[in-house]
Amino acid sequence: MPVGAAAAPRDPALPARVALTVVALLLLWPALELTEFDPRKLFAPDSLRTMGRFLGTFFPLALEADFLGLVLRSALETLALATAGMALAVALAVPLSLAVSDSLSISRLGPSRGARLRRALRLPLRLLLVVMRSIPEIVWALLFVRAVGLGPAAGILAIAINYAGMLGKVYFEIYEAGDTRPARAVLEAGGGRLHAFAYGILPVSLPELVSYTVYRWECAIRASVVMGFVGAGGLGQQMELSMRMLAGGEVATMLIAFFALVMLADGISALLRKVLT
Amino acid sequence: MKLDVDALHLTLPGGHRALAGVSLAVARGERVAVIGPSGAGKTSLLRVLGLALRPTAGALAMADVDPWVLPARALQQLRGRIGLIHQAPPLPPRQRLVTAVLAGRLGAFGLWRGLASLAYPADIAGARAALARLDLAERLFDRCDRLSGGQLQRVGVARVLYQRPDLILADEPVSALDPQLADQTVGELQREAQARSVTLVASLHAVDLALKWFPRIVGLRDGAVVFDCPPVRVSDAMLHELYATESQTLPVQGSAPLARPAPLSRTARRGAQPLCR
Numbered sequence: 375m376p377v378g379a380a381a382a383p384r385d386p387a388l389p390a391r392v393a394l395t396v397v398a399l400l401l402l403w404p405a406l407e408l409t410e411f412d413p414r415k416l417f418a419p420d421s422l423r424t425m426g427r428f429l430g431t432f433f434p435l436a437l438e439a440d441f442l443g444l445v446l447r448s449a450l451e452t453l454a455l456a457t458a459g460m461a462l463a464v465a466l467a468v469p470l471s472l473a474v475s476d477s478l479s480i481s482r483l484g485p486s487r488g489a490r491l492r493r494a495l496r497l498p499l500r501l502l503l504v505v506m507r508s509i510p511e512i513v514w515a516l517l518f519v520r521a522v523g524l525g526p527a528a529g530i531l532a533i534a535i536n537y538a539g540m541l542g543k544v545y546f547e548i549y550e551a552g553d554t555r556p557a558r559a560v561l562e563a564g565g566g567r568l569h570a571f572a573y574g575i576l577p578v579s580l581p582e583l584v585s586y587t588v589y590r591w592e593c594a595i596r597a598s599v600v601m602g603f604v605g606a607g608g609l610g611q612q613m614e615l616s617m618r619m620l621a622g623g624e625v626a627t628m629l630i631a632f633f634a635l636v637m638l639a640d641g642i643s644a645l646l647r648k649v650l651t
Numbered sequence: 652m653k654l655d656v657d658a659l660h661l662t663l664p665g666g667h668r669a670l671a672g673v674s675l676a677v678a679r680g681e682r683v684a685v686i687g688p689s690g691a692g693k694t695s696l697l698r699v700l701g702l703a704l705r706p707t708a709g710a711l712a713m714a715d716v717d718p719w720v721l722p723a724r725a726l727q728q729l730r731g732r733i734g735l736i737h738q739a740p741p742l743p744p745r746q747r748l749v750t751a752v753l754a755g756r757l758g759a760f761g762l763w764r765g766l767a768s769l770a771y772p773a774d775i776a777g778a779r780a781a782l783a784r785l786d787l788a789e790r791l792f793d794r795c796d797r798l799s800g801g802q803l804q805r806v807g808v809a810r811v812l813y814q815r816p817d818l819i820l821a822d823e824p825v826s827a828l829d830p831q832l833a834d835q836t837v838g839e840l841q842r843e844a845q846a847r848s849v850t851l852v853a854s855l856h857a858v859d860l861a862l863k864w865f866p867r868i869v870g871l872r873d874g875a876v877v878f879d880c881p882p883v884r885v886s887d888a889m890l891h892e893l894y895a896t897e898s899q900t901l902p903v904q905g906s907a908p909l910a911r912p913a914p915l916s917r918t919a920r921r922g923a924q925p926l927c928r
Contacts, residue, residue, distance in 0.1 A: 480727060481723065483702065483730075484702065484704065484705035484719065485705060486726065488723070553743070555737075555741035556742060556743050556746075558703075558741070559735075559737065560754055562701055562702070562730060562733075563730060563731060563734065563735070563754075563755060563757065563758055563814060564731025564732070564733075564757070564758025565731075565757035566727070566757070566762055568762060568765075568766065569754075569765045569766075572765070572766055572769055573746075573765075573769075574743065577743035577744075577745045577746040578743045578744075578745075
């Protein structure tokens with residue numbers, strides 16, 4: 375090595391990375407301990423036999439015409455439930471996300487007087503979004519089943535509230551993650567908050583917004599099945615009945631119908647993304 | 652719009668002192684070029700004049716009013732009378748030119764007309780006329796991501812021309828254009844300023860362009876005004892001192908020697924004080 379030549383500098387990011395990995399492992403280990411997660415139990419002969427017996431009842435599939443008619447009607451009900459719930463959720467989430475977004479704030483330019491106050495006013499709204507999404511949809515469903523009775527209405531309301539919380543948070547994160555300069559430029563030229571959204575944010579992040587919304591719609595279809603178990607209608611309610619009667623063939627047919635629904639949502643999502651970009 | 656700036660200081664959130672006591676009085680309809688090395692505070696000055704950043708200290712009056720004591724609504728209206736041309740125009744890639752140009756007048760459109768214009772462009776003829784002044788009329792319905800950097804920069808100019816502001820601020824508006832187009836574009840800004848008595852403040856990297864087109868040259872360095880002179884009294888020595896930290900050659904766009912509107916006599920040059928005003 376020539377005299378005076380320094381050794382190649384070490385990557386200064388190394389210690390931070392090592393520390394992060396160690397912390398992550400330290401946090402993960404107690405979590406596994408706490409939940410008594412033991413993969414060996416899954417493969418114990420007893421468990422395997424029980425699962426095998428349950429799966430065995432799946433065949434033959436239940437394919438009677440009137441049962442298929444019932445499955446179709448329930449699938450449509452699930453689809454309608456998820457879609458109506460999502461429509462309501464989007465209608466709630468869009469104004470909320472606009473209200474809590476910092477990059478659409480006119481008072482932040484400068485910043486002018488009252489910017490801090492307005493920022494503080496956005497905090498309770500963000501808290502509201504947290505409450506809406508931190509209570510699981512199944513709990514909302516149980517609540518609404520008591521309020522409006524058994525059936526899809528409870529499921530729709532549960533999805534609307536819970537998903538509005540999630541959509542609102544992710545929407546405003548998408549606004550902030552994209553290029554916010556176009557929106558800022560609109561505000562700087564005297565445009566209003568909604569102008570800045572329509573002319574600055576939407577054209578930048580519309581594909582992400584749509585793709586996330588469609589993904590959430592797919593989640594809503596799955597969630598509506600789970601909520602059916604507590605009496606909120608759709609495929610889930612039928613599946614719960616069949617499971618209680620230990621009719622494995624019927625459960626299997628409904629799982630296939632369910633699979634088809636999720637595939638459908640996936641296809642629509644891919645199509646929309648292609649059209650919008 | 653008349654501008655009065657007195658002992659303006661701006662410290663950016665990171666602690667960087669961008670402006671350190673800038674004083675400048677610009678009459679209505681006056682055309683001023685701001686030149687100086689990179690980091691001199693040109694962009695900061697324009698952003699303060701554009702009411703995007705609030706000065707840390709010092710007095711700012713636009714049309715004899717301190718903008719930062721105005722109520723929110725009046726401040727927003729004042730912003731609508733100011734057009735800032737960005738060096739990198741903040742245009743969403745998927746937005747069409749017609750929409751991008753019409754966005755310039757959102758402050759005047761009001762909420763509903765602005766939003767309805769997304770469904771059907773509110774003023775196709777107006778947008779086309781603004782683009783035509785920069786030779787882009789035939790690209791009216793193209794998307795911004797179909798344009799080159801230089802074309803995009805001209806769309807940013809067209810947008811501000813369409814806005815018809817009383818104060819045009821231009822931050823290196825022709826940095827991505829070849830000399831001929833740069834000349835044409837700066838000429839178009841001059842015509843607009845003279846035709847409507849618009850105040851024009853432009854920062855320019857190319858010294859020759861500034862000297863050719865602007866009746867008043869402000870040299871900025873380290874956040875302070877070094878000289879403020881008509882172009883005939885800006886000597887080569889003053890320019891070399893202004894750009895001392897950069898390379899030996901002055902930043903120009905053409906290859907011809909620096910030309911002033913009127914030839915300089917030796918005595919005039921000797922008599923010129925470094926700070927003309």
